[in-house]
Amino acid sequence: MNAVLDYLNAHRDRFVRELCDYVRFPSVSAQPAHKPDMRACAEWLVARCEAIGLEARLCPTAGHPIALARTPRRAGARKPHFVVYGHYDVQPAEPFELWKTPPFEPRIEGTSLFARGASDNKGQHLAHLNAVEAYLATGTELPCDLTFVVEGEEEVGSGNLAGFLKERQAELRCDAVVVSDTGMPAPGLPALTYALRGITAVEIKLTGPNRDLHSGIFGGTVDNPAMALSQLLAQLRDKKGRVNIPGFYDDVVPLSAFERKQLARLPYRERDYVKFLGVPRLFGETGYTAWEQRSARPTVEINGLTSGYQGEGSKTIIPSWASAKLTFRLVPNQSPAKIAQLVKRHLKKFVPPTVRAEFQDGHGGEAYLLDPRSPQAEAGLRALKTAFGREPVLLREGGSIPIVTEFKKILGADTLLLGLALPDDNAHSPNEKFDLDNYAAGQRLSAALWPELAALS
Numbered sequence: 001m002n003a004v005l006d007y008l009n010a011h012r013d014r015f016v017r018e019l020c021d022y023v024r025f026p027s028v029s030a031q032p033a034h035k036p037d038m039r040a041c042a043e044w045l046v047a048r049c050e051a052i053g054l055e056a057r058l059c060p061t062a063g064h065p066i067a068l069a070r071t072p073r074r075a076g077a078r079k080p081h082f083v084v085y086g087h088y089d090v091q092p093a094e095p096f097e098l099w100k101t102p103p104f105e106p107r108i109e110g111t112s113l114f115a116r117g118a119s120d121n122k123g124q125h126l127a128h129l130n131a132v133e134a135y136l137a138t139g140t141e142l143p144c145d146l147t148f149v150v151e152g153e154e155e156v157g158s159g160n161l162a163g164f165l166k167e168r169q170a171e172l173r174c175d176a177v178v179v180s181d182t183g184m185p186a187p188g189l190p191a192l193t194y195a196l197r198g199i200t201a202v203e204i205k206l207t208g209p210n211r212d213l214h215s216g217i218f219g220g221t222v223d224n225p226a227m228a229l230s231q232l233l234a235q236l237r238d239k240k241g242r243v244n245i246p247g248f249y250d251d252v253v254p255l256s257a258f259e260r261k262q263l264a265r266l267p268y269r270e271r272d273y274v275k276f277l278g279v280p281r282l283f284g285e286t287g288y289t290a291w292e293q294r295s296a297r298p299t300v301e302i303n304g305l306t307s308g309y310q311g312e313g314s315k316t317i318i319p320s321w322a323s324a325k326l327t328f329r330l331v332p333n334q335s336p337a338k339i340a341q342l343v344k345r346h347l348k349k350f351v352p353p354t355v356r357a358e359f360q361d362g363h364g365g366e367a368y369l370l371d372p373r374s375p376q377a378e379a380g381l382r383a384l385k386t387a388f389g390r391e392p393v394l395l396r397e398g399g400s401i402p403i404v405t406e407f408k409k410i411l412g413a414d415t416l417l418l419g420l421a422l423p424d425d426n427a428h429s430p431n432e433k434f435d436l437d438n439y440a441a442g443q444r445l446s447a448a449l450w451p452e453l454a455a456l457s
Contacts, residue, residue, distance in 0.1 A: 001447065003138040008130065008443045015130050015443070016113070016436060018048070020106040022088075022122045023115035029064055029089035029156045038064045038152050041088050045150060052133035054148070061160035064089065064152030071132065071146045080144040080457035081174045082450070083413070085403070086125025086181065087154030090117035091428045098430035111436045118434035120427040124180035124420050125150060127442030134447060143454035147172060154181075157363055158403045165410040175457055176376055177407045178449065180442060182397055182419030186267045187435070190384040190445075191395040193417035194372040197295070197329040199400045200336035201362025202343050204229070205323040206355040212308075213318040222318055223354035226307040229322040232350050236300050236326075241285035241293075243300050243328075245346045251333045255296055262372070262394040263291045276424070295396035299329045327362075329398060336364030365402025370414050379452035380416045387445035418445060 008015075025041035028034040042058055042065045049056035049069035056069035067088065093103035093116045101107045103116040113123070128148070135142050149172070151161050165172060182193040208225040209218075238244055255263075268291060274282060284293035293299075307322035309315035328339055344359045351357040370377055372394045384392040397417075404415045420438040421427060 001140070001451070004131070004134040004140050004447045005444065007134040007138050008440070008447065011130075011134075012440055015126075015439070016108075019113065019118070019123055019126055019434075019439065020115075022048075022126060023106050023113075023117050024104055025088075026093070026104045027089050027117065027152065028092050029153050030092055035064075038089065042067050042150075042152055045088055049129065049148065052129065053136040054132070056148075059164065061153075061164060063156075063160050066152065066161070066164055067148070067150040069148040069150075071136075071142055073145060079142075080454045082144055082146055082453060083172055083174045083177045083407075083411070084125065084128050084146060084148045085177055085179045085407070085415075086128075086148070086150045087121050087152065088117075088150050089152045089155050090120065090122075091155050093430075095430065100431055103430075103432070108436070112433040113436055113439075114431060114433045116432050118432055119421045119425040120432065121154070121181045123434040123439050124442060127420065127439055128178070128180065128446045131443045131446030134443070135450075143451050144175075144457075146450070147174070154403070158406075161403055162406045162410065165406060169410060172411055174411060174413050176453060177404075177411065177413050177415040178418065179401070179404065179415055180418050180420055181401065182395075182399075182417045183421035183423065183425070184419060184438070185393065185395060185423065187422060187437075188388065188390060189267065190388040190390065190392040190441075191419065192372070192377060192380050192384060192392060193395045193397050193419060194370045194377060195296070195332060195396040196368040196401055196404060196417070197298070197331055197396075197398050198334060198336055198365050198367035198402075198405075199327055199329055200340045200343075200364040201325070201327045202340055203323065203325050203360040203362060204232075204347060205321060205358045205360075206232070206351070207321040207358070208355045209318065209320050212320050215316045215318050218318060223352060224318050225322040225355050226319050228352055228355050229305075229307065229324060232347060233302060233324060235347070235350050241283060243298065245300075245342050247342050248298065248339065251335070251338075252298060252331055253333050255292065259296070259372075259394075259396075260292070263289065263296070263396065265393050266291050266395070291396075295398045296331060298331050298334060301327050301329070303327055325362075329400070330367050332367040332369040334367065336366060340364065363402075365400050366405045368401070368404045368408075368415070370416070374414070375456050376414060376416060376453065379456060380418055380449065383445055383449040383452050384418065386448040387441050418449070420445075 027041040308319035
């Protein structure tokens with residue numbers, strides 16, 4: 001192991017240069033104009049895997065290709081097998097004017113590398129590849145077989161990954177999946193994320209008159225769809241932050257005393273949090289801490305409201321229609337399909353007879369929960385402590401990674417979420433960055449992880 005760590009340290013500058021090369025690709029999966037960039041980025045990754053001694057190939061899908069790479073296997077050797085998942089696609093960089101420097105021209109300032117995709121997710125999975133390079137280059141035997149699955153559609157819903165996993169189920173059957181696409185609560189404080197919230201999306205549209213109307217001539221005789229929608233949405237939440245939908249909390253499993261104790265260990269100062277968010281005051285469900293509200297409780301959010309005139313000045317109309325996009329973050333044991341039905345049933349009760357309502361289901365994904373005291377979780381915690389030199393914390397995260405539940409269903413494997421991102425890394429926002437100290441620590445984490453996990457098998 002010393003040879004592996006020495007190699008990682010000796011090649012630290014080169015690994016940073018290679019990450020800079022990686023983030024220069026504008027691999028934006030959501031924008032068709034970047035399809036050639038997506039292909040070029042995936043080919044770069046496959047070439048990088050081959051250069052360090054992995055057997056790698058580009059696998060086509062109905063959308064963007066998936067990079068598949070595996071460590072060399074010796075005939076007759078039987079080792080534990082683990083899958084490392086990542087994604088090479090990135091979020092759109094707009095609005096460009098809010099970036100201090102161009103998003104696909106990497107800039108290093110202090111220990112931070114600024115570029116779109118640096119943290120989410122190129123730097124995080126490249127750290128694992130670098131660790132494997134160190135094993136192979138120094139002749140240090142890996143105690144397990146590894147397969148890297150790096151897709152190009154995570155930022156647009158991973159629509160083709162489940163089919164890919166099913167087609168290669170036998171090849172990808174593994175003891176566990178390792179994902180570094182989550183975060184740490186503070187610099188230098190490593191964390192194992194053992195739970196993710198799920199999600200379900202619903203869109204509602206209310207239509208009144210068959211065209212926009214003059215509000216002076218017709219106002220007072222026609223219901224205003226924007227007003228009706230506002231009154232309808234007000235039924236979704238009470239003043240204590242509770243969702244007002246009957247049956248919404250029926251399947252919610254309360255946090256255990258152990259979990260609440262672990263969440264209480266996380267660093268938190270309300271004043272700093274308020275300043276970071278730029279809000280005058282916090283709001284959340286009564287009876288829960290901020291960490292619990294944002295990671296372990298279900299929520300309702302209005303993601304978008306659209307109606308009427310939005311240009312400069314005024315236009316005195318009664319809009320013909322109004323719409324809203326809603327998402328509900330869910331916790332383990334809540335069904336996205338069931339919640340969507342409860343939402344629509346509840347809202348339909350409050351739709352006035354003066355407008356017509358249309359509902360459309362959006363994407364959904366189940367929450368994920370790993371037993372934080374399982375042997376694999378404890379192995380991950382030991383590897384984190386080795387890499388960072390500090391006792392790690394257990395973390396629930398409020399975001400959703402729907403493919404994690406697919407790994408469980410299709411491959412029968414739990415997922416270890418060992419994130420390297422910091423709270424201020426600006427994922428999905430302008431001026432995204434990745435801490436280069438975390439990049440190096442992630443390589444040490446990966447080096448320490450495989451002996452820990454292999455020992456369990």
